[in-house]
Amino acid sequence: MTALLTILVLVCIAIAIWQLVKIFDLAQVGKSNDQIATDKDNAINGYLMMGFLAFIYIITIWSVVELGDLPLLSNAASEHGAQIDNLMVISLAVIFIVQIITQFLLHYFAYKYKGEKGKTALFYADNNTLEFIWTVIPVVVLSGLIIYGLFTWNTIMNVSEDDDPIVVELYAQQFSWKARYGGADNTLGKANVRLIDIDRANILGVDESDPNAQDDVIVSEVHLPVGRPVLFKIRSQDVLHSAYMPHFRAQMNCVPGMVTQFGFTPTITTAEMRQTPDMIDKVAKINKIRAEKSEELIAKGEQPLERYEFDYLILCNKICGKSHYNMQMNIIVETQEEFDAWMKEQKTFKNSLIN
């Protein structure tokens, strides 16, 4: 069905193009045809340049209105996320302003100075003042952005142990995630993939002889207490992956043979996030789309889609093989009490081993 549609669209386009060529060619009849632009070509293309400028503005406005109010750009769920968003909004504003002005000048000049017989161009080869000005303006603007950016980067990447972060290991493998908590001592036991023992269910290669490892807790869903800094220690057992947590504006690659890290402080619990007006809208929109899709599926005799409910996610964002597109794990942000209650139910490493 789609194939047919695709072919149909292609055929229509081909016909449209053929017609366009004929129109252009007809407009040429009787003219000398040496394939060099005439005044008329200059005029037509000059007008088209202005049209194209309008098109650029329209697609920009359309994108901002239709696609720009994504919750992912405004409601960061981590402390540093707000800073990133702020910097992002400032950078975007600078970019939009420069974009609108320069595109205007470019296309407007192309239209305004379109060639005509008998006109002469201005012989204007150089102007040091002008060039100085447009070297300095970018320097100043970029300096501002660099300083703000580096400041933000440093606060994000400097995770201080003084803040007493809860340490969580993220463990990536083709194509799933695991997480490990340090247990009561908040200290992860040593680990290396060489110690993996599938038969004994030691799937992360945790060192069984390390005293710190005994109370570690291994889970396949991350829970985080709200307001408390978390420090992720990130490992991979096979290829590169990337732990991407867009709602927290967090990302770090998972590198086999190396432990990488990323820290942040979650500020909004999952339950609270679900209640924000933006999120309610978004979820409603998505569920409407899913409902429509489900009807189609049911008509075809297939299973309908499940309703969507919001959850924080960790996605894999570094190409890692066949199922790279489906490597995800939920993150639940909750109150300290809820977190403690959840943690109590988990098995410790020592008890999870099969002897």
Added chain:
Amino acid sequence: MSAHADTHEAHAEHHHKETFMTKYIFSMDHKMIAKQYLITGTLMGIIGVIMSLMFRIQIAWPEEPNVIFEALLGKWAPGGVMDADIYLALVTIHGTIMVFFVLTAGLSGTFSNLLIPLQIGARDMASGFLNMVSYWLFFISSVIMLISLFVEAGPAAAGWTIYPPLSALPMAQGGSGMGMTLWLISMAIFIASSLLGSLNYIVTVINMRTKGMSMTRLPLTIWAFFVTAIIGVVSFPVLLSAALLLIMDRSFGTSFFLSDIFIQGEVLHYQGGSPVLFEHLFWFLGHPEVYIVILPAMGIVSEIMAANSRKPIFGYRAMIASILAIAFLSTIVWGHHMFVSGMNPFLGSVFTFTTLLIAIPSAVKAFNWITTIWKGNIQMNPAMVFSIGFVSTFITGGLTGIILGDSALDINVHDTYFVIAHFHLVMGISAIYGMFAGIYHWYPKMFGRMMNKNLGYIHFWITAISAYGVFFPMHFIGMAGLPRRYYTNSTFPLFDDLANTNVIITVFALIGGAAQLIYLYNFFTSMFYGKRAVKNPWKSTTLEWTTEVKHIHGNWKGDIPHVYRWPYDYSKPGHDVDFVPQNVPLKEGEEELQH
């Protein structure tokens, strides 16, 4: 210098009886080699674009059967549904072909070969033989890359960046077996080809300029090709070493890039290597590579804008300075691809700084182009509209570099569609526009005939609209967090509201792809049926237009013209015509402008 020219003339005399083989196949003539590069690049481009259309269809209508897939992908699309592995392979080969085969070899190879001797006033390249070898190595590497599409376990599928361990371990991915071996062999040969070509360009520009052609009288095209060749010589060997080390890891059990790996139930022996090292080596080439792609396009566009605005290029010296600044800075920014790779955050700060610095010369160039057309007498030839299009997409794409180059912001958009949008606009589309502009402009020089201008206009306008239609919305789905290299987004309900946008993007891509058929038709039929070209159809000042329309070995029948002025004397007051070719001596009392 003059003795050299004489031997070449004598040489030219001897070459009247050429066989088909020496004229068209194993030609040592730079003009023929340029055409060979162009045709090969075009064929590779067709394949690369078809691949992108296929995976775009998959993204828009995920996992739906499609007769096109069934026909083209065979066993990789059982029942017409595209397989997830082949999706990644298509993305990988598309990227590889587009960046290296089309926009490095196809663009630089074509125009450096065609224009360097013609514009500096030389009879041929410094070494015609090496030039021929360079082309044939490129040809062989193209063939190997295409053969890799047909191996049993599939072609390389680890992304065009082929990060290990994924690219090193056949058990991690089917494409990392024979497919990746062929990819690496192909690229090693490609690099050899590129190095031979670059050395030849450098030597030719330094040694073989005609009398009077000082470095500050070189057209900006030549400056761009020259500096591009230098960047290539500096950075390609690093990729070659990365490829060789990867081959060692794959086949000889070394551990340069691998350590502590447990896969499919077994621990591998590798210890002590680091994938991050590979990333450094790769991007040490990879970033300069984007300038290898864009600088020749910038040179071409500068030349065409001046000629068609009938005005000197604005700020000739600033343009050269910015080419040099870009070239230098391009070798110290590679780390901006690695902000979240696990490298030391302090390094990230350094790379943020250098990266935002490179925005400055780029901005200067954009402003200078805009000033060049200001108060011009703009001749809207197809080459000119593509050049204006180039400046437009270069600005749109370049501006988002400010976000990606900022380490703090990159955390959240790294490896999302935001990146796809950015680099396609700033490098992919811009460079392709530069290439089209060059083809429309120098077609009369290459084939002695004119391309149809109306087809050229239609080609441009449909392409221009589709390019924005495809890549502009991608910024926004990227900011919404959609990762690249995903076979389908249907496993994330979170992204369901982006599905419509993805359909729109694909429709634009299909329209844009179809528009290229117009171009291909124009390109191939004009060779035989196009209007015959005159000697200097665009009334340009540079030396290539002083040669005869019909190609001869050695380029100029008589002496090589001498050069008396810079290449941008358009609309110079005190002359009757609005262009003064470089080989016209200064008039009595005329000043060579202090540009």
